[in-house]
Amino acid sequence: EDQVTQSPEALRLQEGESSSLNCSYTVSGLRGLFWYRQDPGKGPEFLFTLYSAGEEKEKERLKATLTKKESFLHITAPKPEDSATYLCAGHTDKLIFGTGTRLQVFP
Amino acid sequence: GAVVSQHPSWVICKSGTSVKIECRSLDFQATTMFWYRQFPKQSLMLMATSNEGSKATYEQGVEKDKFLINHASLTLSTLTVTSAHPEDSSFYICSARDRGLAGGYEQYFGPGTRLTVT
Numbered sequence: 001e002d003q004v005t006q007s008p009e010a011l012r013l014q015e016g017e018s019s020s021l022n023c024s025y026t027v028s029g030l031r032g033l034f035w036y037r038q039d040p041g042k043g044p045e046f047l048f049t050l051y052s053a054g055e056e057k058e059k060e061r062l063k064a065t066l067t068k069k070e071s072f073l074h075i076t077a078p079k080p081e082d083s084a085t086y087l088c089a090g091h092t093d094k095l096i097f098g099t100g101t102r103l104q105v106f107p
Numbered sequence: 108g109a110v111v112s113q114h115p116s117w118v119i120c121k122s123g124t125s126v127k128i129e130c131r132s133l134d135f136q137a138t139t140m141f142w143y144r145q146f147p148k149q150s151l152m153l154m155a156t157s158n159e160g161s162k163a164t165y166e167q168g169v170e171k172d173k174f175l176i177n178h179a180s181l182t183l184s185t186l187t188v189t190s191a192h193p194e195d196s197s198f199y200i201c202s203a204r205d206r207g208l209a210g211g212y213e214q215y216f217g218p219g220t221r222l223t224v225t
């Protein structure tokens with residue numbers, strides 16, 4: 001059965017304290033690995049799509065990487081406005097979501 | 108990035124009535140749109156996939172006669188919750204797929220609609 005698992009469930013960081021979020025997947029016929037940011041009461045905001053192992057993409061303080069079994073979302077020197085839930089999803093003919101990592105960044 | 112809008116952003120209705128939610132892709136054409144449901148502190152649950160001009164494909168356990176989906180054009184999909192009951196209260200989010208750079212896909216989400224059935 002296709003599955004996407006994210007860890008940790010929740011992460012508290014001090015402002016400026018870099019860290020990584022993990023997304024492990026077992027998805028047959030994976031066409032891409034998506035990362036989203038979701039704020040409370042809002043729809044997910046698209047961040048990245050990764051298509052092949054070894055691929056990396058960056059956007060401001062975020063960098064996403066992909067291996068054959070997992071993806072990482074690295075957050076460098078986070079700020080309080082980076083606080084959100086980060087979702088990853090494996091793409092076959094539809095998106096298979098993980099349960100997300102709730103990130104809180106304190107000043 | 109591409110923009111997907113939803114209307115209304117929130118709605119309160121009485122039990123037994125029907126509610127229609129609209130989803131539009133504003134700056135791209137979406138041959139495929141998706142409808143999700145999200146419960147508090149849980150991840151998104153796919154309800155159905157719709158392709159323009161054809162019938163929607165519903166996920167297992169989703170009542171197609173209760174959740175009517177119409178994808179009449181490349182920029183508009185609607186979800187109608189028929190004979191709504193309190194257990195239908197939830198956060199409904201639509202999504203639209205766009206062909207991204209280098210032949211890949213990008214999937215964008217609307218801001219969501221909060222439905223409360225009293």
